[in-house]
Amino acid sequence: MATQDGFLSVPSNAPEGGRPAHHDRGGGSRDRRPATTRSGVSTGGSPLRNPSDGISWDGIGFVLLRTDVGMGGEGDAVGEARVRCGSGGADPGTCSTRESATVGRGSGFGRMSTFATTDTSLRHDGSMIDPIAPVVPPGRMKQTRQPDFTLPGNMHLRPWQESDAQILVQSCLDPDIQHWNRPGRLTTDTAREKIERWKLRWQDEEAAIWAVTPADDAPVGLIGLADLDLPGGSGEFVYWLLPAGRGRGAMVNATLAVSRWAFDTLGLHRLRITHSVNNTASCRVATQAGFAWEGTMRSALLHADGWHDEHLHARIQGDTGPA
Incomplete structure (x- = not known):
């Protein structure tokens, strides 16, 4: 040198x-x-x-x-x-x-x-x-188009579009989404800006965010990897569903689809899901998608009603489980 x-x-x-x-x-x-x-x-x-x-x-x-x-x-x-x-x-x-x-x-x-x-x-x-090579080489993600996925039950994953802004605004008014995901409040303009940032974060290889849609293509949920570390080979899930998308297993299927892409196509090594210990619905999604519970992180996230302990779930490349 x-x-x-x-x-x-x-x-x-x-x-x-x-x-x-x-x-x-x-x-x-x-x-x-x-x-x-x-x-x-x-x-x-x-x-x-x-x-x-x-x-x-x-x-x-x-x-x-x-x-x-x-x-x-x-x-x-x-x-x-x-x-x-x-x-x-x-x-x-x-x-x-x-x-x-x-x-x-x-x-x-x-x-x-x-x-x-x-x-x-x-x-x-x-x-x-000798240096340690990055798990995922730089450029692998941004050089490809963000994919669409077809899920069981006639559900789909696709990138968010500017025309979805009003649904994003409505999601912030749902009490469960507001409590567990803490999105704050959005106007139509700030929702459009958020959607545009998600596109830029894909190009910057920092995040991959999809809309969860039924056959009519109007989003009923969101899923993605919002904390991507390509050199380190890891990412953390974020997801939510509006009431119209709940109760049909859509989020489990969406988590499995994104996991397959992250492991098999992108080449990540480890994926995480964290959630409040009181969020039993998110815990079921993680467990049913094959994310092993690894422990409890004490007082890890501040919600409107105070500090919550969080469960840590993870799945690594090569784990057996639902596909």
Whole structure:
């Protein structure tokens, strides 16, 4: 690995030791000095003070790694804003870096904005290890059209359309949907904007949302994966049904259809369903769709009547169960 322009930028006004006051994104006085690269770590010309081994700075994401290749050949140094690291001490583990890195100095911390922008991993001695490939390659989802699905009982799944906006407005007035899903209130205009955002989130590979429709094509429900993590191979379900769509098994069938697509076509590894422990209807959907109950998350979500514990259900690639 090499730096892009061979320079390391360090803010000269960094605080003395400890946690940086902010993440420097430009501006202010900077020391710029030539940098070299040793064993995949970009280093510059001044020795580093070694504050600690393997410390993670909560809320900012900087991690200090003990290396033998810091500035001047000794000291500490490399982490980054989005980082996953092993423990410190005798078995320091590894640290995955992405996009940018930080370098510690005796006078504080600075951002190495010239660090290589591809994912890579460093051992604490500065040597390289093989990166973990994304579970789902970027682009796989947005390069395809959002599919339609036919469900048992003459029900269907299709993307939401601008003409569905009024039904989305009505869904926010249903007391059960409002209590369990907390959608707030929508006007026709804000409902259209929400539908447009769902289209953009498909293109950004962040979510996949469908309307649940009977034969007349007027939506009676919603289902989707609203928290997609393609590199990590996971997603979390969101769903609701209006009274006209309840009592016919539509949501179980919809969950199975989206799960098949997520596992077999998109290539995810793990899908989650979470719900209030008091939401027995959602619990039945999860169980009947083959999502094993994994535990209870205490005081996990704030509803209108207070904090609710939540059940966590999940299904992973290769699980046996209803298809």
